[in-house]
Amino acid sequence: MLHLGVAEPMRDCEYSQISTRSSTPMETPFKKRTPKRRKWQAFPGRNKFYCDGRIMMARQTGVFYLTLVLILVTSGLFFSFDCPFLSVKLTPAIPVIGGVLFVFVLGTLFRTSFSDPGVLPRATPDEAADLEKQITNCSSSGYRPPPRTKEVVINGQTVKLKYCFTCKIFRPPRASHCSLCDNCVDRFDHHCPWVGNCVGKRNYRFFYLFILSLSFLTIFIFAFVITHVILRSHQEGFLSALKNSPASVLEVVVCFFSVWSIVGLSGFHTYLISSNQTTNEDIKGSWSSKRGKDNYNPYSYGNIFTNCCAALCGPLPPSLINRRGFVESDTSQPTPPTNGITMYGSTQSQSHMAAATPLMQTETVILTNEGSLPGRTSLGGPCSGALPLGGQPTPPTSNPNLSSDSDMLPLRKDHIDGLHHHHTDGGHHPFLTPEEAPSPPGMLPCGSPVGHSHTVQGFYNPASQDSLHEDSVRGLVKLSSV
Amino acid sequence: MATEFHNLQELRHSASLATKVFIQRDYSEGTVCRFQTKFPSELDSRIERTLLEDTVKTLNTYYAEAEKMGGQSYMEGCLACATAYIIFLCMETHYEKVLKKISGYIQEQNEKIYAPRGLLLTDPIERGMRVMEVSVFEDRGSSGSSLSSSATSGGSAQR
Numbered sequence: 001m002l003h004l005g006v007a008e009p010m011r012d013c014e015y016s017q018i019s020t021r022s023s024t025p026m027e028t029p030f031k032k033r034t035p036k037r038r039k040w041q042a043f044p045g046r047n048k049f050y051c052d053g054r055i056m057m058a059r060q061t062g063v064f065y066l067t068l069v070l071i072l073v074t075s076g077l078f079f080s081f082d083c084p085f086l087s088v089k090l091t092p093a094i095p096v097i098g099g100v101l102f103v104f105v106l107g108t109l110f111r112t113s114f115s116d117p118g119v120l121p122r123a124t125p126d127e128a129a130d131l132e133k134q135i136t137n138c139s140s141s142g143y144r145p146p147p148r149t150k151e152v153v154i155n156g157q158t159v160k161l162k163y164c165f166t167c168k169i170f171r172p173p174r175a176s177h178c179s180l181c182d183n184c185v186d187r188f189d190h191h192c193p194w195v196g197n198c199v200g201k202r203n204y205r206f207f208y209l210f211i212l213s214l215s216f217l218t219i220f221i222f223a224f225v226i227t228h229v230i231l232r233s234h235q236e237g238f239l240s241a242l243k244n245s246p247a248s249v250l251e252v253v254v255c256f257f258s259v260w261s262i263v264g265l266s267g268f269h270t271y272l273i274s275s276n277q278t279t280n281e282d283i284k285g286s287w288s289s290k291r292g293k294d295n296y297n298p299y300s301y302g303n304i305f306t307n308c309c310a311a312l313c314g315p316l317p318p319s320l321i322n323r324r325g326f327v328e329s330d331t332s333q334p335t336p337p338t339n340g341i342t343m344y345g346s347t348q349s350q351s352h353m354a355a356a357t358p359l360m361q362t363e364t365v366i367l368t369n370e371g372s373l374p375g376r377t378s379l380g381g382p383c384s385g386a387l388p389l390g391g392q393p394t395p396p397t398s399n400p401n402l403s404s405d406s407d408m409l410p411l412r413k414d415h416i417d418g419l420h421h422h423h424t425d426g427g428h429h430p431f432l433t434p435e436e437a438p439s440p441p442g443m444l445p446c447g448s449p450v451g452h453s454h455t456v457q458g459f460y461n462p463a464s465q466d467s468l469h470e471d472s473v474r475g476l477v478k479l480s481s482v
Numbered sequence: 483m484a485t486e487f488h489n490l491q492e493l494r495h496s497a498s499l500a501t502k503v504f505i506q507r508d509y510s511e512g513t514v515c516r517f518q519t520k521f522p523s524e525l526d527s528r529i530e531r532t533l534l535e536d537t538v539k540t541l542n543t544y545y546a547e548a549e550k551m552g553g554q555s556y557m558e559g560c561l562a563c564a565t566a567y568i569i570f571l572c573m574e575t576h577y578e579k580v581l582k583k584i585s586g587y588i589q590e591q592n593e594k595i596y597a598p599r600g601l602l603l604t605d606p607i608e609r610g611m612r613v614m615e616v617s618v619f620e621d622r623g624s625s626g627s628s629l630s631s632s633a634t635s636g637g638s639a640q641r
Contacts (some may be wrong), residue, residue, distance in 0.1 A: 153510060169612055172513060173509055313556045315548065315558075316577065
């Protein structure tokens with residue numbers, strides 16, 4: 001952070017020097033004065049961010065608000081109408097325990113909904129090009145290109161790693177691409193519309209604690225509302241008891257219908273945790289013995305206790321996407337500004353290309369690339385190092401464009417698998433709305449139009465870029481010696 | 483810290499990026515973070531096999547330590563749960579502490595071993611823990627001046 005203070009005056013100096021060297025007018029002060037964008041503003045997935053990147057949710061949050069309203073209203077009614085009677089008649093511990101449960105439920109709900117589920121950042125262009133090269137090398141013997149899968153043996157089981165066309169990475173084991181959020185999520189469990197977020201490695205324990213505590217809260221409220229009505233009807237008769245506490249009726253109805261689904265869901269996830277499976281794997285039957293006699297779960301630790309501890313009390317990995325970091329201004333490519341450089345969202349590059357010329361861009365490339373040196377504790381996201389310095393070969397980038405249509409089919413299947421991740425207990429409404437299913441494939445070739453424009457407009461010539469770089473370096477050397 | 487950066491910037495200014503070599507993840511032991519110790523052939527001429535393998539092995543042990551499930555991580559998990567995870571506002575998780583150690587280690591390795599050979603390791607956390615990026619520089623031979631580091635990438639904003 002303290003480097004920022006040191007760097008800026010230097011950078012101003014460099015920019016103004018460059019402008020005297022070259023003849024093109026530079027909007028240098030303009031460039032420096034544009035506010036720095038945070039990385040969440042340039043995030044390629046379909047997520048919504050709040051509080052300047054601190055809160056991250058899925059795009060459709062309507063059902064989350066419904067969940068919140070149901071919990072708040074039911075608990076509110078319980079505390080206002082039933083608790084006074086019960087604390088007097090029975091014990092004041094009832095509202096206290098209820099209060100603790102309520103706070104815990106809300107806390108875990110917010111933690112599940114607002115945190116990063118374990119999104120894997122998309123590949124930088126260099127990585128994507130390197131992977132493409134490897135894939136094309138493998139299939140160089142002329143037959144049809146192999147499907148993009150890699151096989152790996154984990155604990156004796158062969159696991160297939162699939163290539164994600166949107167994120168341009170080979171997905172780690174247990175990761176899956178959520179088509180609703182358009183992100184690859186590590187240890188993807190499912191996308192839960194009730195919490196308005198995906199459930200993955202980083203927030204699974206909060207999700208589980210949420211449904212567990214909500215089960216207890218629901219049963220608690222249900223039981224004590226019934227107790228309240230019964231006690232009252234001893235005093236006044238059943239019908240007048242109901243008339244005097246109408247809220248109780250509403251609470252009983254809500255709790256009755258919730259209990260089955262939520263308790264069922266908790267039971268299901270308890271089973272998943274104890275066998276160390278994700279909802280995804282369970283639905284697909286990846287480790288079921290029905291697939292084969294030797295099929296077993298390679299991730300399980302062998303006993304239920306260790307599996308539970310690992311899922312709930314294991315180390316919590318930090319977020320891999322740096323939401324609140326700043327987008328480096330070097331992410332613009334030194335080509336015509338209309339080129340949407342990155343194969344994933346092009347928003348960050350366009351904003352920075354507005355006031356830049358190729359020479360200055362090269363310069364910022366070199367300088368800010370230093371900023372991404374190791375040793376800084378920045379959790380870089382897709383933006384750092386996105387610029388392909390020194391010649392990104394174009395043939396590999398054009399391949400996915402050509403084959404993207406034919407590859408749509410396997411990808412669509414992947415995404416439909418992602419869409420089918422809903423609970424079998426029926427606690428969740430089917431969120432597979434028809435308009436959502438076809439949307440992911442529409443999003444997918446986000447690489448291809450970009451790539452096409454890339455090739456059509458003429459990619460930068462690495463040789464000329466190098467000479468520009470040399471000139472600028474020599475210019476800087478001269479300046480500093482003055 | 484400033485002088486170390488100056489050395490690395492001299493490398494940057496006097497050299498230009500030729501290519502990037504990626505060391506991929508090794509999933510043979512499951513989902514734990516490990517990188518392949520297989521030596522990439524593109525680096526044959528640039529660095530001795532054993533040096534890179536040692537670096538990768540050390541990093542693998544660091545990552546294993548971060549993800550280790552033992553008494554300490556369970557205690558931390560239970561304590562965090564009991565305090566409704568508010569404690570993470572004040573305290574760093576064990577994983578984050580190890581990541582800081584890793585950053586320091588990578589920087590030290592870069593200065594001592596890789597920069598003199600015209601290579602630069604990028605911390606895997608900046609690439610989403612997918613790959614370890616080794617930038618290969620072609621030395622231009624011109625003497626670079628030591629300029630201060632440019633704007634950083636938002637520093638240590640951690641979630």
